[in-house]
Amino acid sequence: MVVGSFLNVVVWRVPRGESVVRPPSACPTCRARIVWYDNVPVVSWLVLRGRCRRCAARISVRYPVVELVTGLLFVGTALVVGWTLALPAFLYLVSISVALAAIDVDVHRLPDAIVLPSYAVAGVLLVLASWTPGEGVDTDALVRAAAGSGALFLLYLVLALIHPRGMGLGDLKLSGVLGLYLGWVGWGALAVGAFAAFLLGGLYGVVLMVAGRAGRKTQVPFGPWMLLGAVLGVVVGEPLAAWYIRIAV
Structure with a gap:
């Protein structure tokens, strides 16, 4: 949860081009x-009832949610x-x-400040x-990692060239x-x-359209679905692929 607290700082400051180290955390309303x-x-957050101690401005519930979710x-x-x-x-991938x-x-x-250094960090780890x-x-595992990185990058590159508006x-x-x-x-x-x-991104888009909250040209963030898909791949990918091969053969 301490890492989650730091990630809240990252989420707020990195898109704004600010340092995640300085200045120290402050209330965005009264500073x-x-x-x-x-x-x-x-x-x-619970003790303060979701408000700043100084000015009583509301503190988004997302802060404790990010902390709790990261801990879990x-x-x-x-x-x-x-x-x-x-x-x-x-653990780095989760973060x-x-x-x-x-x-x-x-x-x-998806800021370069997080994504690009992750190639080196993930490689070393x-x-x-x-x-x-x-x-x-x-x-063998390292060769697979390099090949997997190249293969997935190539897949997304082809999709981006075919449909630039659909792939950032x-x-x-x-x-x-x-x-x-x-x-x-x-x-x-x-x-x-x-x-x-x-699959997950497509289903989410369909749900939004059925609910009337999106149209065919609505831009939907795809990064969360890429990340969730990767989590599923890590957790159940190998046994699921083995099961599919068994029933297919």
């Missing part, structure tokens, strides 16, 4: 600096991945997923995840990062993760 005891994840996702990631060298890599999803919903952008003491590095550059850049993770897990994870993004 009063937030003291440490008013910055305890979830608890402070960290616990879930530890349960799925286990206490292995792969855990830091996937950028929460931040990017919230930013894309807010401003329909996945190399660490591929290392087993006494056995060395699993080069941010989505294209993010695809390579997600391909790293999905490829590292396995080919089944890559296939399921890629397909799930379009």
Whole structure:
């Protein structure tokens, strides 16, 4: 939840081109600096009843929601991945997923300041995840990661060239990062993760149109569905792909 508290800062400041380090957190209404005891994840928001201590301005419920969701996702990631060298890599994926999803919903952008450095960070963490003491590095997993990144990037590039209005550059850049993770897990994870993004995004678009909240030309943020699809690919991609192959053969 502490990480989630920091992600709230990232979500607010990065799209505005501001530093996530300085100045210290302050109320956006009265600019009063937030003291440490008013910055305890979830608890402070509940104690203050969702208002600034100084000016009583409302504090969005999204702040404690992001903190709580991040904490739960960290616990879930530890349960799925286990206490292995792969855990830091996937905790990082969870962190950028929460931040990017919230930013894309807010401003329909996936900032380069988060996406581009993630290639290097994810690469280093996945190399660490591929290392087993006494056995060395699993080069097959790293080759799959590189191939997965290239394959997913190429897929999104083709889609962007065919239909530029339907695929943003941010989505294209993010695809390579997600391909790293999905490829590292396995080919089944890559296939399921890629397909799930379009399936979920398409279903969401249909729901919006049926509800009268969107038309055929309405721009819908696709980043959250890419990220959710990747999560499904990591968690259930391999067993789901194996099941499909069994029934198909």
